[in-house]
Amino acid sequence: MNRKKFILESLALSAMPGLLQQCRMAGKHVIRGQISGANSTIGHLLRDPAVTGRKPDEIIETGTLVVGGGVSGLSAARRLLQQGRKDFILIELDKQPGGNAACGSNEVSAYPYGAHYIPLPNNELTAYLQFLEECGVITGYDAEGLPLINELYLCFDPQERLYIHGYWQEGIIPAFGLPDSELQQIKRFLAEMDGFRKAKGADGKEAFSIPVDSSSNDEQFLQLDRISMHDWLLQNNYNAPGLHWYINYCCRDDFGTDYRQASAWAGIHYFAGRKGLAANAAPQSVITWPEGNGWLVQQMQKKIAPYILPGTVALNVDTTGEGVTVKVLEVATKKIKAIHAKTCILATPQFVNSRLLAADDARKKTIADHFVYQPWMVANITSRKLTERSGAGLSWDNVLYKGRGLGYVEATHQLIGYQGPKQVLTYYLPLTEKKAAEERTAAQKRSFEDWVSLIREDLLAAHPDFDEMIDEVDVWVWGHGMISPQRNFIHGAVRKQMQQPLAGKVYFAHSDLSGISVFEEAFYQGLKAADAVLQA
Known part of the structure; x- marks a missing residue:
């Protein structure tokens, strides 16, 4: 009996929004959808002197200001609260924290806009294991x-399965048809x-x-x-x-x-x-939810929610003799506020920090020269059941050999007891054919129909009835999706240099400072920055 069936029987016993668009495929079937993405419109206010130059309407005092509500920022805030520090504020540009672990939903299922799973945790990561215990991912120890x-x-x-040579093989390491x-x-x-x-x-x-x-x-x-x-x-x-x-x-x-x-x-x-x-899982097992790592982000927020100011964008950061002053824009009211803090944790990507710390020309140049961020497109496809080629059946992770994208994850795979006529497939496409800046420019120019056509071309060989069975596509574009660990970056001097605090007042926490954009790295970046603040 597989795990899903076992749990289903056990339970039976125990009782961002974009503009809606549409395109027509194969001349007749209409596919609804939208293009969404990280809030670049608000983010671009960082470059507008008419906004950044305004005097503040209000002044707020706090002990520590955390800028950025991704995994690193949430981790830092949790650590501060765990250690008894309550005089802090976390500001987040979007309405909901999450960063690359953002998620969405429709009438069928929740689904991820970014990271969709975590591997089994390394056993020596004590703080991480404790977090997973807190939110019920780890239920005990043998x-x-x-x-x-x-x-x-x-x-x-x-x-997982791989579509290769016209056949769905089990597992994604190529084997079928290879010499x-x-x-x-x-x-x-x-x-x-x-x-x-x-x-x-x-x-x-x-x-x-x-x-x-x-x-x-x-x-x-x-x-x-x-x-x-x-x-x-x-x-x-x-x-x-x-x-x-x-x-x-x-x-x-x-x-x-x-x-x-x-x-x-x-x-x-x-x-x-x-x-x-783990005691009850094979080493290659993964931990996942319909909304992906958005579920973990929701757990991280529970105790620190009163300290979070969503819809608030940092405009600039200045160190002063007494601490740090951060000018922010409250998006809903258009008010400019100045937050005076003794210390500040910038849990934001370095390309954002180069603008927040605008007076630091050397930092700006270093970041521009050495930090490369790859754009991504993630599409959540709502469809009726697609026709399957021969071989292994629909899996959680479905990859196409030599496909343009990375294939798709079935978001509805983890829904206990779901027997509905529709499914949500989360399709991932890192934009890697050209230089990152060129890919960003090209992505901005693509229409909704362009994205759907691109997905169609990639999946049609495996699912010939794509045109008839797809109802809706929610396209999410990440202009700066994740740090690219190119040569000489992870063990180069620049990455370590950019981690150093400024004047003992501004600390940095983001997965791009690790060189690898995974949940654990972001989590520990937040802990490291919070511990430094606590010791300051």
Whole structure:
């Protein structure tokens, strides 16, 4: 009996909005939808001197101001409250916090606009494990100290499949139709990754760890940051096309970055950094919800909600003799306010910080030269049941071999007992064919019909009745979706330099300072900044 069926029977026993648009596919069927995205219109107010130059209508005093309500900001605020610090405020540009873990919903299901799962947590991450206990993801520990994961949140079977050579195979590592020589290379590669997972440096640290800053500084590992993952494969006699596709898929999936640009250290970390073990789940299991990591963000907000000011955008940040002054705009009322704080945590991406700290020309140039952010498009597709090709049935994660995108996740997969006629499929497309700035420009010019046509072209081979069965598409565009861990970034001097506080008053917390945009990195960035403030 699979997990979903077991839970269903157990329960039976126990009793942002964009403009609505539409396009016509195949000449007749109308697909409704909208283009939404992170609130770039409000964000662009940072560049408007008519706004940033206005005098404040009100002055607010607080001990610590947290700017940004993504995972790092929420984590920092939680830590402050846990340590008894109550004189703080968190401001968030959008109506709801969440950052890249934002989510939406319709009459069928909740669904993610960004990150959609977490892997099993590494067992030494005490603070992270405690958070997962608080929100009921971890329900206890067995006699050996391994966590028990809530069965409701473990991904139900089947977990993943790959459409390859006209057939849906189980699992997403290519196998069906590949020659034995390629399969042997894939086997050798995975064995080498397992070796990296177990490796430690002479300093006693794990070669690849989470957070990344706790990884070994041995030169034998640091040198991997100086070459691309693509070149590392070739240098180590990996030339199988199927393996190269898979590694590029992994780099695009976790980093939004082509493997020709991603550093080998980052690419290997994808495989070697995850070491979590659980009492009731296999190592490769994932934890997920219909709304993705939006569920975790909702849990993070529960105790700190009274301290959050949504719809409030920071315009500039100035250090003073007594602390920090942050000028903000309250979007609903158009009021300008000045927040005086003793300390400030900027839990915002560095490209935003370069504008908030406008007087710091050196920082602005460093960020522009070294921090690359990849744009993404995420589309939540509401459809009737699509026709399936032969092979494995619909899974949680459904990937197309050599597809333009990363495939789609079935958001309705985790809905206990759902038997409705419709489903929601979350389609992911990192925009990696051109330089990031060029992709952003191109994305801004695409119409709703352009996006739907692009999705259609990618999925039609696997689902020939796409034109007739799709009812609605909710398109979300991330202009600066995530940091790109290119060569010399993770172990370069610039990333460490940008983490340093300013004048003992302004602290920084964001996953882009880790070089890898995953939930745990953002979580620990927030903890680190909050602890620094508490010790100041």
